Amino acid sequence: MKWITLSVLVLTLLLGAGVNAMYFDVWHDTNFDGIKDTYLGTVSSYSGGKTAVANYGYYSASAHPISGPTPEAYKSKMYLYEGADGLSFGFFHNVDAGGNNYWNHVGWDFQFRNMTSSVAFVDDSPENRGEPGIVALDAYNYHAGWSYILNTDGGVFNNLMSTAGYWEIAINPYMFGDIQNWSMSSGDGSYIDLWNNPTALPDGYGPDDDYGQRGDNSAYTTIITTHVVPEPASVLLFGAGLLAFSLAVRRHRKA
Secondary structure, eight states: OHHHHHHHHHHHHHHHHHHHOOEEEEEEETTSSSSOOEEEEEEEOEEOSSOHHHHHHOSSTTSOOSSSOOOOTTEEEEEEEEETTEEEEEEEEEOOTTOOTTTOEEEEEEEEESEEEEEEEEEOTTTOOOOOEEEESSSSEEEEEEEOSSSEEEEEEEEEEESSSOOEEEEEEEEOTTOOEEEEEOTTSOEEEEEEOOSOOOTTOOTTSOTTSOOOOOSOEEEEEEOOOOOHHHHHHHHHHHHHHHHHHHHHHHO
């Protein structure tokens, strides 16, 4: 009987994991045709009881989010968060002290496919240099940019509402400025490196090289998708096999 009980318990856990786990696949679009072509790995969402904005906002420009990756100098990080208002997508760029007025320009384009979203929060303090922040082109496309010299800038999209069972978020970083690393963080503490260029911009950039004039196309477009989980029939088949195995072991022991 204990083998049957164990099998049922394992099967229950498997079914529960297939339904409740929040996992997402990460890809590169290496030829910039809008289609994912290189699988990089799977990440999980962070979770907490706060809204997406409260989780991101925290108490200082360099200490957020509460549940999410830790800001690090000259790095851009992205994450997914499951909170009081559902699933959200957050990201930030950090330079701490020592940035340059004209070097630290970051520009990304976002495209939400088979889902809509809303701009929940835009962080452009304390510099307030007139950067555009996040501009909504329509319910599926956004243009975002920051020009900063201290601490952290970024933002949050919430109300991620899927219009189909499968969705994608495509992020095209057309400008990195002095940011030297870009990654997708996972709720289990791991991360996927999306772009790494440890060489800072060279000396010589000045006021004439203002926002929008300098690009960096060395980073591929990243596409985040829903994670393909085993079909219920496959899980049930595996569970049935496990149950049959346990019964066979039980009969063998009796014999």
